[in-house]
Amino acid sequence: MMITHEKKIEKGMKAIQLTCMFVWVVFCFVALAVPVLAAKGPTETIKPVLEDLTKLLNNLELQGNVHRDERRQKIMNTIKAGFDFQEMCKRVLGRTWLEINQSEKEHFTELMTKLLENAYIGKLEDYHYKKMEYVEEKVQDDRAQVTTLVEKDDVKLPVHYIFQLTPRGWMVYDINIEGVSLVRNYMEQFRSILRTDSFAGLVKIIEEKNKTFEKSGKD
């Protein structure tokens, strides 16, 4: 039986519809899969950062007080590639973060980054560990934890890096050693200060602390 003209059009339309649906499905798959395939996991993100950090700390050409500023600048640039200081500050301040404006947030993040640099970089420079193992990775939705074992003086110390998935990929916002969290420790200290002082008072205390470090560094 000959197919009528209308039926030909109908068949043609169905073919176009199916083709469009197929193209749409392929497009969705590619659009969703490419970012998933391209995004590095938490361990793959932190590994090169820690390896670069180790190389910097062991670089003989950067050792000594003469190269101190250049060395510390490079260390901080390396750390910032994997650590989200703004997220760290948001968690450390808690509810107060929601109450301050964008300019105050940026200034606080700068101060806090400087405080951590002043407090811990010196210790980091002195800490020569034998090796580091990556022992475990746990991911749940947009949070993750990578556990490493750092060996020094025949003692293996577990260090946990806590991540959040951001538009820049997995970024560390907290470090936990033997159950002690860097973020929770500063959060409690700041909460204690904010009970009796304002946010401006807290900012002043951090500024003074940073000045103390700078003064002792120059002495």
Added chain:
Amino acid sequence: MSLLNNLLQGRFEDAWVVLERFLINTTLGVYGFGDAATTAFDIHPRPADFGQTLGVYGFGAGIYFFWPVIGPSNIRDSLGAVADLSVHPTNFLDWEISERAGYYMGNKINSMSLNPSVYEDVKKFSLDPYVATRQAYSEYRHDQIDKQKR
């Protein structure tokens, strides 16, 4: 003390290690003054205390305080320390209470003197050293107890 507390917490393998270390150190380690078990036999200490045992059995920490010389503690760990003292090896020697107290305090001061930079570091790293120490101690003890429950 470690042996008893490891047994109370159900850590039988750790209890065996403690017993093994005790036997090696009392024979090769000049009655406990050396640590032949670690240096010669790579058997590392498995510390446990009664405060930890109480935590494993569900006792809450209670309020935090900082004992002079001894350092950070809380109600549970302080009661635990008293219990630990009652089974301390010096109780089985013919010593006066003042001699035992002097030995225990001497041990504490000795362990602090091995880490003199710890207090200076806490002051350096924190804006409020008291709160920083309290929070760190609380989280560390919680982690120790959690590990034993797993």
